Amino acid sequence: MDNLLSAKNASAGVACTGATGYLTIDVAAICRNYGKLASMVTPGRAAAVVKADAYGLGAERVSRALYERGCRHFFVAQFVEAQELRLALAPDAQVFVLNGLQPGTELASAEMGIIPVLNSLEQYRRWCSAARALRGTLPAVVQFDTGMSRLGFPPEERSTLAKALDEHGDVEVLFIMSHLASADELDATQNAQQLAEIRRIADAFAGFDISFANSGGVFLGDAYHGVLARPGIALYGGAPTSGEPNPMEPVVSLEVAVVQTRTVQVGTKVGYSGVHVTETEARLATIAAGYADGLPRALSGRGAVYHQGVRLPIVGRVSMDSITVDVSALPEGALNLGDLVEVIGPHQSLEDVARDAGTISYEILTGLGHRYYRHYR
Numbered sequence: 001m002d003n004l005l006s007a008k009n010a011s012a013g014v015a016c017t018g019a020t021g022y023l024t025i026d027v028a029a030i031c032r033n034y035g036k037l038a039s040m041v042t043p044g045r046a047a048a049v050v051k052a053d054a055y056g057l058g059a060e061r062v063s064r065a066l067y068e069r070g071c072r073h074f075f076v077a078q079f080v081e082a083q084e085l086r087l088a089l090a091p092d093a094q095v096f097v098l099n100g101l102q103p104g105t106e107l108a109s110a111e112m113g114i115i116p117v118l119n120s121l122e123q124y125r126r127w128c129s130a131a132r133a134l135r136g137t138l139p140a141v142v143q144f145d146t147g148m149s150r151l152g153f154p155p156e157e158r159s160t161l162a163k164a165l166d167e168h169g170d171v172e173v174l175f176i177m178s179h180l181a182s183a184d185e186l187d188a189t190q191n192a193q194q195l196a197e198i199r200r201i202a203d204a205f206a207g208f209d210i211s212f213a214n215s216g217g218v219f220l221g222d223a224y225h226g227v228l229a230r231p232g233i234a235l236y237g238g239a240p241t242s243g244e245p246n247p248m249e250p251v252v253s254l255e256v257a258v259v260q261t262r263t264v265q266v267g268t269k270v271g272y273s274g275v276h277v278t279e280t281e282a283r284l285a286t287i288a289a290g291y292a293d294g295l296p297r298a299l300s301g302r303g304a305v306y307h308q309g310v311r312l313p314i315v316g317r318v319s320m321d322s323i324t325v326d327v328s329a330l331p332e333g334a335l336n337l338g339d340l341v342e343v344i345g346p347h348q349s350l351e352d353v354a355r356d357a358g359t360i361s362y363e364i365l366t367g368l369g370h371r372y373y374r375h376y377r
């Protein structure tokens with residue numbers, strides 16, 4: 001039995017696990033993408049944004065590999081993510097929490113060496129208190145809001161912060177940062193406005209280095225780089241700039257097994273609510289991944305999978321555990337129970353799937369399900 005199953009899934013290049021979907025994550029490609037971004041931002045350095053489990057790809061594995069590749073700065077969004085990552089990385093790696101300092105996490109952060117991004121005066125004061133309680137100084141990053149109204153010191157708190165930094169030595173500010181709202185749009189006027197704003201802040205807080213660019217920001221030019229770029233999506237093969245060719249190497253491929261095939265007559269309803277009705281006789285295949293596996297329901301009647309380079313359109317609604325595709329374009333008998341089709345791969349990029357689903361690569365990656373067999377290369 002084992003041998004038969006292994007043979008069936010040979011195209012995934014992995015021993016069979018009984019899974020019907022195979023997610024391959026090319027860690028070496030992530031490291032090459034890191035190398036490319038890091039060389040673009042020299043003499044500054046590149047961090048790695050590994051929040052949301054490294055965009056769904058596995059924060060520990062990805063971070064360890066990037067550490068080997070020379071990365072020493074790792075950004076997560078939440079304290080609990082930092083706790084896990086801190087234990088996985090060597091002490092000379094720095095782990096930063098973008099969402100800021102949550103009340104109650106001060107002492108644990110200090111003890112574990114987790115570095116908060118301070119986003120308000122209240123957070124700054126709480127971190128000062130923790131430093132005093134521990135009779136030392138504590139490192140932090142200070143984020144300024146330069147136009148996103150999401151996270152960071154608002155303009156009205158800047159002067160109070162400047163005064164406090166002058167008067168107390170409880171917090172050691174490693175660098176200041178801000179985040180671009182439209183970095184993926186080359187011609188967005190907001191980019192230059194935010195750059196001018198962070199420069200004004202850097203003048204007011206003289207002597208602090210700036211971390212500014214996310215993936216898109218790296219491609220906006222040297223002025224945006226600062227001392228520490230914070231790419232996320234580009235590491236994982238997503239396009240840093242909308243509407244431009246993607247310069248990054250693909251990282252993720254996804255193959256899913258056929259669980260049933262059938263031939264239906266003209267006028268046959270397919271899937272929930274019968275929204276698709278065949279216009280000719282058609283050969284259909286049901287594929288073992290649905291919205292519970294991260295294939296958005298918005299792909300209903302849109303998008304496709306590929307087999308041997310042939311496009312197989314999705315027909316009818318995406319179900320929780322499966323989608324149905326029209327395989328009439330393939331020779332009869334070309335696709336059978338257990339065969340794998342390409343969802344993300346050489347013929348269909350992550351960006352293609354995101355576009356068909358009316359979303360962005362970030363959402364597809366972070367939504368990739370946990371029923372796939374994950375194979376790290």
Ligand SMILES: *Cc1c(COP(=O)(O)O)cnc(C)c1O
Nearest residue numbers: 049179214215216230231232233
């Ligand atoms: C998520 C995030 C990043 C990384 O953004 P990408 O567009 O994925 O490169 C960088 N900085 C901050 C503050 C973020 O929230």
